[in-house]
Amino acid sequence: MNDIVDLAPHRFAGLVAPAVDRAFVAAMHAARTGGGADLSQRYGGPAATGSLVEFRTRLAAPGGAVDEAGVAAVTRYRDPTACRRSLDRHVAHGMIHRRSDGTITATERGLAFLDELWQLHVGVTGELWAGHSERVLRLVETLGRLLAYALVLAEEESTAGAFTALAPPHEPDGSPPGVLLLNRLGTLRYHRADAHAAAWAAAGHTAASIVGLADGPERLAIELETDRRAAGPYAVLTAEERLAMLADLAALPG
Template identity: 75%
Template sequence: MSDSTVAGRGALGRPTRRAETADQVELPPHRFAGLVAPAVDRAFVAGMLAGRDGGGAELSSRYGGPAATGFLVEFRTRLAVPGGTVDGPGFAAITRYRDPAACQRALDKQVAYGMLQRVPGGGCCATDRGLAFLGELFGVHAEVTEELWAGHDDRVERLVSALGRVLAYALLLTGDDEPGAFAAMAPPHEPDGTPPGVLLLNRLGTLRYHRADAHAAAWTAAGHTATSIAELPPGPERLAIEQETDRRAAGPYTVLTAEERLAVLADLAALPG
């Protein structure tokens, strides 16, 4: 075997063998991490906005509106899991850029509406009413993503497969006792029969938490807080933090060959929305 033939993937997405042709494509994981982030954001936001406009807002109003359903929508892929909870550290990581006291007041309201209940340690889980809402929300997302990405079935299937491998490897790389938004939200809830559009939407959303943790680690290492990084203007310091974010976010993408990384970018760019 030549030195240019290296591993691709085995069980659970571990790298095991990669073709020579992939190595000839100049797209290393850290560069890909920076390029794919806005593409992931665009596709995810398009799907969520379609859900809101395509029945999600009406559904939410039947259960009390955003004051009753906000965290259920945000944490849907974890709270929809039977017995699923978002623990206290996970809640803090997911909401790290928001005022903690305001988040606790919002959580109190959703508990009062009977949609969530608190669990020991500062976390929360869905009530039966909350689970009913989530079941209907997943149905809305199935309808709107089918319409939004109609005619792109092959592209959606490829992305679902690639991002599934990325998320599986990200889980392997994340320690069991490692707090963070990604650890709180991964893996996404994917019961049998979940439509491809919903799989893609929720895998995109879960992947965003991995980069969010990488970004937080980068600005923390640079001596910033959630408040100071939000106020940091463009310039060399912010650029350095973004580059460090790319480096920290790159690990899971090593499960894809360079050619596959290019294909993911192309497929995301071609999705409507």
């Protein structure tokens, strides 16, 4: 099998990341423009709902909570003081409860918003990816295997970060394939985000310094190390399955 087909996991990790990003961002944009902005305003606007959208795959689960370290990992590129103030506003709006140790949970009102958001995502993804049902089903199955293996690896390596804070995504019984795909894509993105953070930290950078790092040999080395660290879950797929995943993502509208 030639090199074009036989993509090693670390090579594939770099190729599939932008395809995952494109599909996820397109669906989230469709949700915002397809009723999401109006839904948010009914509950107080972004100041009341933004963090619930971001942490939805964990906070929507029964008893779902994100601890202080998980919040910090998800928001690692933002100013910590600004993040705390943002959560203060969510608390003031009655959408999030913050425990004394910094752990956040959704209030009853927050859960009501998340339920409506889930319904919106069901409709939006069904419309956006209409006519691609077989492709969506294949991706849902593939992503399910990837996330399950990624969680096993995280447990074996005792790693924690944004991915372990939000995985596995909450998937209520009867969830349609489109919303499953959206949330599994979003959760997989956090796995790569953690790999990237580990790569730039190993190179001596901080969240602030890596943002300002220009393209060049050092940036390239960090991206290659990110691919290596993000590659683990892709070992569960055959070369043919990796190519099928890439092709299916590329074919999705958006």
